[in-house]
Structure formats: structure tokens, C-alpha cells
Amino acid sequence: MQPESDQGLLAPIWAGSVAEARTGDGALIRAMLSAEAALARALASTGLAPARAAEVITRVAAELSIDPRALALAARSGGNPVIPLVRELRAAVAAADPDAVEWVHRGTTSQDVLDTAFMTVSAAVLSDAVLPGLAGATEAAARLAAEHRDTVLAGRTLTQHAVPTTFGVKVAGWLSGLLDADERCRQVRAKLPAQLGGAAGTLAALDGPRVAVAEAFAAECGLTARETPWHTVRTPVAELAGALALATGACGKAALDVTVLAQTELGEVAGDPGGESSAMPQKRNPVTAALVVAAAREAPGALAGLHLALLAENERPAGAWHAEWQPWRALLRLAGGAAAGTARLLGDLRPDPAAMAATVRRGEGALLAERLAGALRPELGTGAAAAVREAALGGRLPALLAEHGLDDPAGYLGAAPEFVDRTLARYERHIEGNAHGA
Secondary structure, three states: OOOOOOOOOOOOOOOOOHHHHHHOHHHHHHHHHHHHHHHHHHHHHOOOOOHHHHHHHHHHHHHOOOOHHHHHHHOOOOOOOHHHHHHHHHHHHHHHOOOOHHHOOOOOOHHHHHHHHHHHHHHHHHHHHHHHHHHHHHHHHHHHHHHOOOOEEEEEEOOEEEEEEEHHHHHHHHHHHHHHHHHHHHHHHHOOEOOOOOOOOOOOOOOOOHHHHHHHHHHHHOOEOOOOOOOOOOHHHHHHHHHHHHHHHHHHHHHHHHHHHOOOOOOOEEOOOOOOOOOOOOOOOOHHHHHHHHHHHHHHHHHHHHHHOOOOOOOOOOOHHHHHHHHHHHHHHHHHHHHHHHHHHHHHOEEOHHHHHHHHHHOOOHHHHHHHHHHHHHHHHHHHHHHHHHHHHOOOHHHHHHHOOOOOHHHOOOOHHHHHHHHHHHHHHHHHHHHOOO
């Protein structure tokens, strides 16, 4: 019986997404072959290899078709998929031009190729999935924050009503976190490095301008060149993982709030277009929000796995490098899926100010207890809080608030509207800076 491949059955947040397409086995194979072709061109551009050899290797690598399953099984003997891939590439190049085959995989090692392929794939996921998703999410959040700058909402701490706030400032908080994630992902994307160090990070197998080859290789890959190979200095991987987890978590925060506000008892927001239930036909569950929250809960596990890879001994670790592969791909998929999901979620979100106002009224003045205590403090001193508590327990809080003219929640919003303005101003600066390539 032929084994079935993973089609994302248990991962609806990224199944069918751009992130999945950019990280599939086929995409990784293409990235590895592209790295091999880039190396040949780098060798040629620095005068080490004939231009003809680079042309042949590039053409053959682009045309070569490799079965992912066969490659996966063949990878067992050497512990990584690069070894059997290079074997197939060499055979194909030899068939096309026997003189070019000696320049295939020249001076490099398996880790160079796979690390560079992963960075190339990561760049594609950031550029094609994470950053566009965050752009859509921040645009929708900015619109909601501006529209509901002064829409009164019950603020909640430890699940209980606290003081009045606005829906606008709640969304501004989401926007602030999403902007943090966007900025961090852009910073990391700009410096994703290629890897070229050879057997032990010295490029000793190359005769000629070794550093120039490494720099040319990075340029050919569309990546940066670090000052030294990073076979066992995995800070680039950890930084990437941190940015991806930050993006997933920022999306998860917004989505988690939506799940609370969309509860039947509140109904303060709606808008998820899906949400069917298999048993209850009347339901419209906030499924997009739930899937984004699930991604945000899953991402820290992958993040921890990649941070553990910082503990890599000597010039090539036994197992630490191999343990990165699955969480690396998982985190790319989670971040890409969460960003796209959050853009849809916030774009479709429909706040209900009337429901928010009804929630405030049901509190019977509890949201303004702090305000009343402050107003009574000049008269009652430290006993003000006890007096307000007694009034609330006795059902007299609404009357006491009205007596002092303090019963309008809109009069106790603090700096909430100003915080919205400040966040929107940051968003405008962010958009302008991105438009100018900052």
C-alpha cells in the first residue's frame, strides 16, 4: 500500500495557502537546486569555473525533475536530502556536458545547500505571505480604529468589567502589535543570509578568492553574506523564528479578542463568513479567529525547537541541525497562514456599537465605580472606595452616579481617543516608510 502524503488535513490555517505552496517538498527541492546553480554561477563570476559549466548546471538544475518521495527515502543513508539530490544533479549534468560535472557542488557541503534553500524559502514566505497578510490586517485594523475611535466598550480585566474604554483603542492595540510584527519581519527579511562554508566553515576546498565566492553566491541567491559561515552559529535561524512567532502571536491576540467579543451573550462583533457546525445548524462559529488562535498557540513550540538549535557544538552538530527542519517549516506555515487569516478576519469584522452599549448598560454603573470613588475621595478620603462598594452591593450605584452627574461612560475614557490617534499616526508613518523603501 502506497503511503499518503500530508495534505494539511489537520492544519486548515495553512492548507491551500501561499505559505504551504512556498514550503512544500517540491519547493524545497527547487530551492536546493537553485542554490547549486547559484554556486556554479558564483564560481564562474569569480573566475574559478568556466562560464559554460555554470550555464549548463543552471539549465540542467532548472529542468531537472526529482521525485520528493524517492529523495526522502534516499536521504536516510546520508541523513539529509542534499546528498542524493547532488547525485541526481551530477548524473544529469554529466549527460548534458561531461566537462561541467566537476563544478557541481564544488567546495560546498550539504548543510550549505539546505540552509541556503531554507533561507530562500523563508524569504519567499515572508515576501509573499506573511508581509502581505500583515499589510491587509493592519489596513483593516487602522480603518476599524478610526471608525470606532469613540465607540464606548466595556473594558475587562480578569474577565470582569473594569472601566469604560473604546472599541477603537482596543483595535489600536491590535494594530500596534501587528505593526511591531511587520517591522520585525521586514528587518529580518532584509538580512536573511546565504550559507557557504564548506566542510567545516573554512571553504578550504576552493582555490581562489574564497570570500568573494561566498559574497557572489549570496548575491546570486538574493540573500545577504554574513562575515562568517553560520553552520553552528544559528542566530539567523533564531532571529527568523522570533519574527515569525511574533507575527503569529500578534495575529493571535487580535483573533482571541474577537472570539470573546463574538460570544452569543455579547455579540459585540460579527462577520466571520464561515462557522458552520456539524450538529447545530443555527451556529456561525468564529472559525477564522479560532484557527488563528490555534496557530498562535502552536507557534511557541516550533520557536522553542529552533532556539534550541543555538546549542550546536563544534563545526557541525550531531542532530541539532536535523532537528530544525520540521519546526522551521511549521513556523513558516503557521505565520503565513495566521497573517492571511487575520487579514480576512479583520477585513470582514462587523462591530456592533448597539450591542456594546447594551453591555455597558447591563453593568448598572459598575464600569464607573472607579470614577465615583475618585469624586468622593475629597469628602470621604480613604473611605471613598468602601462607600462605593457598599452602594454597589445595595443596588444604589446607578442613583449615586446620577446624583453626582457621573453616569455617562463616555465621560470617563481617559486618553483612549488620543491613543487611537497616536497609533493611527504611527500606521501612516509606517505606510509612508514602506512606500519609500525604509
